[in-house]
Amino acid sequence: MTGVSVRYRQRGARQQSGVPAVSDVSFSVAPGEFVAIVGPSGCGKSTLLKAIAGLVPLTSGHVTFGSGPETRVGFVFQTDALLPWSTASGNIELALRLAGASVTAARKRARTLLAHVGLENAAELFPGQLSGGMRKRVAIARALAYDPALFLMDESFSALDAQTRIHVGNFFLSLLAESQQTVVFVTHDIEEAVALADRVLVMSHGPGRIECEIAVPLPRPRDYHASRFAVGFDDLQRRVWKALPAPREVDQ
Ligand SMILES: Nc1ncnc2c1ncn2[C@@H]1O[C@H](COP(=O)(O)OP(=O)(O)OP(=O)(O)O)[C@@H](O)[C@H]1O
Ligand SMILES: [Mg+2]
Numbered sequence: 001m002t003g004v005s006v007r008y009r010q011r012g013a014r015q016q017s018g019v020p021a022v023s024d025v026s027f028s029v030a031p032g033e034f035v036a037i038v039g040p041s042g043c044g045k046s047t048l049l050k051a052i053a054g055l056v057p058l059t060s061g062h063v064t065f066g067s068g069p070e071t072r073v074g075f076v077f078q079t080d081a082l083l084p085w086s087t088a089s090g091n092i093e094l095a096l097r098l099a100g101a102s103v104t105a106a107r108k109r110a111r112t113l114l115a116h117v118g119l120e121n122a123a124e125l126f127p128g129q130l131s132g133g134m135r136k137r138v139a140i141a142r143a144l145a146y147d148p149a150l151f152l153m154d155e156s157f158s159a160l161d162a163q164t165r166i167h168v169g170n171f172f173l174s175l176l177a178e179s180q181q182t183v184v185f186v187t188h189d190i191e192e193a194v195a196l197a198d199r200v201l202v203m204s205h206g207p208g209r210i211e212c213e214i215a216v217p218l219p220r221p222r223d224y225h226a227s228r229f230a231v232g233f234d235d236l237q238r239r240v241w242k243a244l245p246a247p248r249e250v251d252q
Contacts, residue, residue: 002026004061005207006047020207021047024061027201027210031066031149032180036193039203039211040245045186046078048208049152052184065150074148076156078186080139082127088114088138089123095145113141117171133164140168144175151183158188169196169224177221190244194218194236195227202243212243 004025007018022044029035037045050056052063053073082091089110096106114123117137127135136159143151157165173196176183187193193200200214216236218227227233 001052001063002061004051004063005059006051006056007059023207023209025208025210029182029184031182033199034176034183034185034197036185036187036197036200037203038187038190038193038200038240038244039208040205043203043206044208045203046154049154049184049186053152072146072148073150073152074143074146076139076143076153078154080135082135082138084127087124087126088119088130091138092142092145095142099146109145113144117141133160136160137168140172149181151181153183153185155186155188157192166225173222173224190237190240191228194233194240195224200240202240205245205248211245214239214243
């Protein structure tokens with residue numbers, strides 16, 4: 001993406017005004033690369049992902065995909081955005097049906113994907129009957145259903161407890177090791193960013209810009225749990241912490 005700015009139009013406001021959410025952001029992601037984006041709350045991280053996915057209009061700049069406009073994008077939203085009236089399996093089947101699969105093929109593939117995220121026994125449960133971590137895993141399985149070349153993940157593991165986070169994180173890393181998909185991963189969690197990513201982009205306060213980027217030269221294939229104890233891990237974490245902007249003072 002090059003020179004991307006987004007302003008959210010305020011209802012009833014004149015054309016030019018609006019809330020600036022991100023400001024003049026440029027970065028590129030190589031095929032197969034895992035890029036994490038960290039930054040203070042409200043700095044525009046979710047907006048950046050939506051800009052990549054074409055879900056918000058850009059005020060300026062442009063987003064291009066190396067492999068052409070048909071790049072398949074899988075989006076795991078900050079809220080898991082499952083359809084409450086459809087079962088875990090139904091949510092995934094719908095994604096597959098929209099991508100052109102037959103009813104039978106969609107059903108079979110949905111079962112396989114659910115098994116991948118350890119939810120083979122929860123296929124017929126509705127989102128309201130699942131825990132937060134289980135819902136996240138369904139949302140991840142649904143994103144996998146598109147077989148995306150590019151994963152956009154917004155705080156996807158944040159709602160998970162520490163153990164499930166490591167489990168799902170490792171599962172995700174193992175999938176990536178097989179399929180070479182590209183990932184842009186937004187997180188509040190510096191440790192998670194360093195454990196997963198090849199590169200960490202640090203954003204400023206909103207309207208966000210990219211303040212700096214930190215390469216993570218830890219070897220792959222990576223184990224989420226073990227990499228946290230690897231030589232150099234603490235140092236990388238410290239560098240990301242230092243690059244983060246100081247918290248804004250709260251008005252008294
Ligand atoms: N639909 C919208 N309409 C108007 N303003 C919006 C909208 N979505 C986001 N904003 C504003 O844009 C800015 C960036 O929001 P965004 O959700 O991208 O931040 P974020 O970095 O993802 O925050 P968080 O870490 O809390 O998820 C904020 O000031 C927010 O209030
Ligand atoms: Mg967000």
